[in-house]
Amino acid sequence: MAICGRRSRPKFILYILGAFVLGYLLFHRNTRSDVGLASRRELPVDQHKNVDEEFLKKPVYEKPPLDVHALGEMGRAVKLDLTEEEKREEEESIKKHQINTYVSDRISLHRRLPERWNPLCRNLKYDYLNLPTTSVVIAFYNEAWSTLLRTVHSVLETSPDVLLTEVILVDDYSDRDHLKEPLENYIADLKKVRLIRARKREGLVRARLLGASIATGEVLTYLDCHCECHEGWLEPLLQRIKDEPSAVVCPVIDVIDWNTFQYLGNPGEPQIGGFDWRLVFTWHTVPEHEQKRRSSATDVIRSVLSGCTK
Incomplete structure (x- = not known):
């Protein structure tokens, strides 16, 4: 049984595509937040409130596991007793990377x-x-x-x-x-x-x-x-x-x-990064008016724009 002839087929295809797009948009709009959240978190939506x-x-x-004796653990400084050859390797690593990767590698x-x-x-x-x-x-x-x-x-x-x-x-x-x-x-x-x-x-x-x-x-x-x-x-x-x-x-x-x-x-207190008039980056203390605005030390520190007037 034929559904449509050749002349009406293009219109029919457009109708099908239109209905598909409309259905997708309606479904996507109604379920995006729930389905997206569930799939992203890999948890059923109704279990979200019960998750620890x-x-x-x-x-x-x-x-x-923590090894308190490991080099550099808990942010401790690493100072090695090196031979002359090892010192040369250390200096070479600094020249190559501008940081002491000889220490970092350990x-x-x-x-x-x-x-x-x-x-x-x-x-x-x-x-x-x-x-x-x-x-x-x-x-x-x-x-x-x-x-x-x-x-x-x-x-x-x-x-x-x-x-x-x-x-x-x-x-x-x-x-x-x-x-x-x-x-x-x-x-x-x-x-x-x-x-x-x-x-x-x-x-x-x-x-x-x-x-x-x-x-x-x-x-x-x-x-x-x-x-x-x-x-x-x-x-x-x-x-x-x-x-x-x-x-x-x-x-x-x-x-x-x-x-x-x-x-x-x-x-x-945290500081604000900024530039001086020579465009050199430096750190600044939080302005007094911003300190007064904040009600807690955990509040956001807003960036500050300043300039000069003629």
């Missing part, structure tokens, strides 16, 4: 840092199932093996699994052998880690944009390729974006010594 917060805070990977990729955050931060609660997810983009060029992978592991071991969509490594046309097949083989065994390579040297900004072009998380998070994350670093950033979707947020950035890899922290 400690479960939701679990990272992609747990850190290995520190665990999974080391812990001491907690130096404000005690009030522990009182903050987050609705993990309703925070946006994020893709962490890490661009690198000829980065040292241990500093790059310590960054990756610190993200995987401190970011709640339910919030971290992926870690995207962007190789900005490196020419070091350890960043070729050895890196590909290493990350092949890591969950949620992807590697893409630029076809030519792009520079930091374009390399980050390359990572953004394939990201699937709801928020883009950019990290340097030689940093370490604290537990609890991600939640307040995503909470701020949930509260103010147009906000561009930045965490408190502590200091790790380039030579000994000692975690120096950032004592006292």
